[in-house]
Amino acid sequence: MDRKKFLSQLRAQMPVQSTQTHSHAPRTQRALSVDECLDMFVSRATAALTHVHICESDDEVGSLIENIIDGASYVNTGCHQFAHILTNLNGHSEQVLTEDKNVTFGISEARIGVALTGTCVLDASQHRGGTLLPPRHIILLNAADIVPDLYSAYGIVGQSLRAKRTSVFAFHTGPSRSADIEQTMALGVHGPGDVHVIVVA
Amino acid sequence: MAKAEKRGAVLRGTSMVDSRRKIACAELDTDDPAGYQGLRNIAASIKDTVLADLPTYLETFANNAEAAGAKVHFASDAADARETIQDIIRSKGAKVIVKSKSMVSEEIDLNAALELDGYRVIETDLGEFILQLEHEHPSHIVLPAVHKPKVEVERMFNKLYKSPMGASADDLAQTARRVIRQDFLDAEVGISGGNFLVADTGSIVIVENEGNARLTTSLPKCHIAIVGIEKIIPSIDDLPVFLNLLSRSATGQRSTVFVSTITGPKTLDEPDGPDEMHIVLVDNRRSTILADEKLRPILRCIRCAACVNTCPVYQQIGGHAYGWVYTGPIGAILDPVLLGLEDAYHLPYASSLCGACTEVCPVKIPIDDILVEHRRRAVNASLTGPVEAMAMASFATVMVNHNLYEAATRLAAVMPSSNGRMSRLPLPVITDWQSSRDLPAMKGPRFRDIWKQRLASAGANNGS
Amino acid sequence: MLQTKPRVHLFITCVADRLGVSAAESTVNLLRLYGCDVQFSELQSCCGQPAYNAGHHDAAKQVARYWLATYDKLLASADDYIVTPSGSCGAMIHHYKDLLVDEPSQIAICNRVLPRVRELTQFLVDDLAVTQSFVNLSSFTVAYHDSCHAMRNMGVYDQPRALLKSAGATLIDWDSSCCGFGGLFSVKLPQISTAMLDRKLDSVTNVMSADFLTSTDLGCLLQLDGGLQRRSTRLRTLHIAELLDPASVVHAK
Ligand code: SF4
Numbered sequence: 043m044d045r046k047k048f049l050s051q052l053r054a055q056m057p058v059q060s061t062q063t064h065s066h067a068p069r070t071q072r073a074l075s076v077d078e079c080l081d082m083f084v085s086r087a088t089a090a091l092t093h094v095h096i097c098e099s100d101d102e103v104g105s106l107i108e109n110i111i112d113g114a115s116y117v118n119t120g121c122h123q124f125a126h127i128l129t130n131l132n133g134h135s136e137q138v139l140t141e142d143k144n145v146t147f148g149i150s151e152a153r154i155g156v157a158l159t160g161t162c163v164l165d166a167s168q169h170r171g172g173t174l175l176p177p178r179h180i181i182l183l184n185a186a187d188i189v190p191d192l193y194s195a196y197g198i199v200g201q202s203l204r205a206k207r208t209s210v211f212a213f214h215t216g217p218s219r220s221a222d223i224e225q226t227m228a229l230g231v232h233g234p235g236d237v238h239v240i241v242v243a
Numbered sequence: 244m245a246k247a248e249k250r251g252a253v254l255r256g257t258s259m260v261d262s263r264r265k266i267a268c269a270e271l272d273t274d275d276p277a278g279y280q281g282l283r284n285i286a287a288s289i290k291d292t293v294l295a296d297l298p299t300y301l302e303t304f305a306n307n308a309e310a311a312g313a314k315v316h317f318a319s320d321a322a323d324a325r326e327t328i329q330d331i332i333r334s335k336g337a338k339v340i341v342k343s344k345s346m347v348s349e350e351i352d353l354n355a356a357l358e359l360d361g362y363r364v365i366e367t368d369l370g371e372f373i374l375q376l377e378h379e380h381p382s383h384i385v386l387p388a389v390h391k392p393k394v395e396v397e398r399m400f401n402k403l404y405k406s407p408m409g410a411s412a413d414d415l416a417q418t419a420r421r422v423i424r425q426d427f428l429d430a431e432v433g434i435s436g437g438n439f440l441v442a443d444t445g446s447i448v449i450v451e452n453e454g455n456a457r458l459t460t461s462l463p464k465c466h467i468a469i470v471g472i473e474k475i476i477p478s479i480d481d482l483p484v485f486l487n488l489l490s491r492s493a494t495g496q497r498s499t500v501f502v503s504t505i506t507g508p509k510t511l512d513e514p515d516g517p518d519e520m521h522i523v524l525v526d527n528r529r530s531t532i533l534a535d536e537k538l539r540p541i542l543r544c545i546r547c548a549a550c551v552n553t554c555p556v557y558q559q560i561g562g563h564a565y566g567w568v569y570t571g572p573i574g575a576i577l578d579p580v581l582l583g584l585e586d587a588y589h590l591p592y593a594s595s596l597c598g599a600c601t602e603v604c605p606v607k608i609p610i611d612d613i614l615v616e617h618r619r620r621a622v623n624a625s626l627t628g629p630v631e632a633m634a635m636a637s638f639a640t641v642m643v644n645h646n647l648y649e650a651a652t653r654l655a656a657v658m659p660s661s662n663g664r665m666s667r668l669p670l671p672v673i674t675d676w677q678s679s680r681d682l683p684a685m686k687g688p689r690f691r692d693i694w695k696q697r698l699a700s701a702g703a704n705n706g707s
Numbered sequence: 708m709l710q711t712k713p714r715v716h717l718f719i720t721c722v723a724d725r726l727g728v729s730a731a732e733s734t735v736n737l738l739r740l741y742g743c744d745v746q747f748s749e750l751q752s753c754c755g756q757p758a759y760n761a762g763h764h765d766a767a768k769q770v771a772r773y774w775l776a777t778y779d780k781l782l783a784s785a786d787d788y789i790v791t792p793s794g795s796c797g798a799m800i801h802h803y804k805d806l807l808v809d810e811p812s813q814i815a816i817c818n819r820v821l822p823r824v825r826e827l828t829q830f831l832v833d834d835l836a837v838t839q840s841f842v843n844l845s846s847f848t849v850a851y852h853d854s855c856h857a858m859r860n861m862g863v864y865d866q867p868r869a870l871l872k873s874a875g876a877t878l879i880d881w882d883s884s885c886c887g888f889g890g891l892f893s894v895k896l897p898q899i900s901t902a903m904l905d906r907k908l909d910s911v912t913n914v915m916s917a918d919f920l921t922s923t924d925l926g927c928l929l930q931l932d933g934g935l936q937r938r939s940t941r942l943r944t945l946h947i948a949e950l951l952d953p954a955s956v957v958h959a960k
């Protein structure tokens with residue numbers, strides 16, 4: 043239906059205009075120190091069935107990734123911050139993902155971590171298919187990018203959207219799951235069933 | 244399949260999710276500065292603000308979404324919505340359409356229309372996929388296949404995909420993943436629902452656990468989102484309030500596994516994503532609810548199904564007994580408007596008015612009051628029949644007339660009884676109740692007789 | 708405890724008047740034991756809930772107006788209380804403001820009368836600050852059933868539990884789900900109502916081994932008792948007033 047007509051019909055149906063003002067979302071975030079954020083992130087992400095690792099150096103990250111992927115194929119979905127680590131990986135080559143065949147791991151980079159929910163926020167700079175199609179997913183997260191809660195996280199998303207459009211912000215919390223078969227949890231239904239988050243401190 | 248088995252599955256499934264909800268919501272008292280009850284108030288008030296000025300918010304949303312490169316369509320009813328979507332798809336030369344969960348698409352019966360057009364339409368949500376194989380409809384707005392015992396799925400997957408009997412839930416899910424994966428890769432069009440429309444950024448937000456909605460909105464070159472017009476929130480800053488409440492109320496999770504905030508199609512410098520994005524905003528009688536002050540709070544609903552899971556009636560009868568898309572308490576208040584009171588007036592009566600739904604609703608919809616309001620309208624429209632009307636009229640006459648009350652209750656005092664209990668009352672309406680319960684005999688003195696005989700004077704003796 | 712003797716006007720309810728005589732009598736005894744001046748007007752009848760819940764609001768309004776007129780006349784001072792042994796009926800009274808919203812004169816009465824309405828246990832605990840019991844229930848196990856309306860619409864949850872505990876009773880933790888009564892609901896949809904009842908009675912096995920099943924609501928107790936009559940159990944259904952009243956049959960030796 044024509045937009046003008048739709049909206050004017052709707053306006054005609056509206057009750058007398060009330061001048062209601064709503065109580066706004068609490069913009070105050072949970073006060074958590076940097077250390078508390080990290081601890082909280084680890085415990086909440088773990089509760090959501092994410093494997094969380096903490097690394098201190100690039101070398102440590104590199105060898106951890108090598109350990110996890112253990113010779114399987116992987117795709118770099120668009121890591122910039124950590125690109126240098128991936129190029130140094132021994133024995134593996136990046137491949138451009140056209141479909142999911144034969145690629146076991148997607149390796150991505152999170153823009154934000156959310157402590158209270160154990161969430162990693164990926165934006166559209168990451169190849170969407172690469173973060174979803176491979177059965178296993180490794181997400182790199184800078185410890186300094188962990189914010190306390192969803193309020194702070196969406197604060198950043200909002201700012202970012204207002205500055206420059208990004209087609210998607212995807213909040214990932216643990217492996218893909220379903221309880222559609224008699225409430226029994228099954229992992230990896232469509233998205234990755236095994237998720238590792240490497241927090242780089 | 245035995246009915247009892249289904250009822251067992253429904254009761255177990257809903258009770259389990261309900262108890263998880265309780266724990267997760269209670270945690271908000273420490274996790275969120277506003278606390279659980281505070282958040283409910285804020286969420287309800289944000290929704291009311293939007294509803295009070297819905298056309299303006301819709302316009303803002305549409306402008307911002309189009310500035311982001313999406314195309315926004317407005318559909319006044321089910322037919323309009325279907326045709327809008329059919330038109331979009333026709334121009335794509337599509338063969339395969341993948342869908343992620345959308346209750347609105349059920350409401351407008353979209354799949355049937357698309358299949359008639361010759362497309363292959365695949366529901367990708369595991370529960371919906373299972374139901375689609377058996378041409379069944381969801382019985383629950385969040386747990387579509389909650390009524391389905393696992394063994395039924397085993398049997399079906401065995402027949403269709405040679406999956407072994409006794410396969411684990413994990414194995415069954417992997418089978419479905421394999422089958423649907425190819426469809427994801429082949430599909431030219433992806434159709435999704437939307438949990439929220441964010442006015443100030445023109446984004447749609449989708450909440451899910453499987454990743455099928457992410458795939459549906461990422462792989463096909465054309466993404467169509469169908470969303471009810473009531474799903475608007477003013478700002479992306481308001482979103483956390485609703486996400487905190489929605490995931491905890493729906494499944495008891497702190498956050499669902501995936502939450503996508505989608506703002507337009509893929510940009511030029513992004514590696515992948517749809518080239519085209521359409522948002523179809525559907526009215527389909529929502530404006531009728533909007534115009535009706537008593538019913539308007541229904542439009543606050545975020546479809547979390549907390550009311551469904553906690554409902555003792557739903558737990559017993561399951562969703563299909565409601566006969567339409569929206570089931571449980573939310574269905575009982577929504578369906579009479581969407582379908583018309585005449586066709587659905589019996590739904591609001593399927594409630595003991597226990598109020599459990601209202602207590603758990605994250606946006607504080609007074610569900611039990613609205614159930615009563617629908618009943619009132621059904622009575623006013625003479626849908627409940629003359630016998631009941633007469634009975635109620637004479638009930639009132641007796642209760643407001645002292646002499647009649649005295650006579651009526653004294654009469655009841657001399658009604659027949661056996662062994663001190665009445666096994667059958669000589670009233671047609673009561674016999675059903677008594678088929679499974681005994682009513683104590685209405686014999687002997689009434690309280691007011693005893694008061695007169697001994698209590699009044701005893702009070703006077705030790706009185707002030 | 709209040710200084711002066713509180714005056715209490717009973718709203719005994721039509722159900723108790725006819726089907727819950729001993730509960731009603733214990734209500735009187737209990738209020739007197741706790742030092743109340745108890746009044747009962749024979750003009751009272753029903754709160755109108757059956758008609759209200761069924762959607763017959765013209766009938767419900769008639770009864771509501773009658774109820775308001777009756778109690779408005781009874782209230783001799785602004786400190787008088789109206790106490791009912793049925794939380795559900797008490798909750799109905801609080802709906803009057805919505806029901807009669809178009810009638811300013813009735814709303815004026817509502818504003819005077821409604822704030823004085825209490826459910827029995829709520830009155831004892833919240834207004835009289837009762838902590839002492841006149842009975843000893845320490846040899847009994849009690850399953851307390853939450854009446855939905857008492858719990859959700861009147862805020863009755865802790866009070867009955869506190870009273871039972873102060874009497875020494877062992878309380879069984881029972882889920883708060885509805886017993887399936889719902890007035891006309893149990894008549895219109897008896898199978899569902901019965902299934903809810905069975906689930907409630909099945910929900911905790913040790914409920915069946917309790918000595919007493921109690922509640923603040925006679926509607927629920929009728930339903931629960933009706934179900935128990937068809938099971939072999941020693942469990943007895945009693946209104947909470949009967950359990951707490953030393954003169955009731957429970958405590959008769
Ligand atoms: S009515 Fe409330 S509880 Fe029920 S689905 Fe809607 S938001 Fe959730």
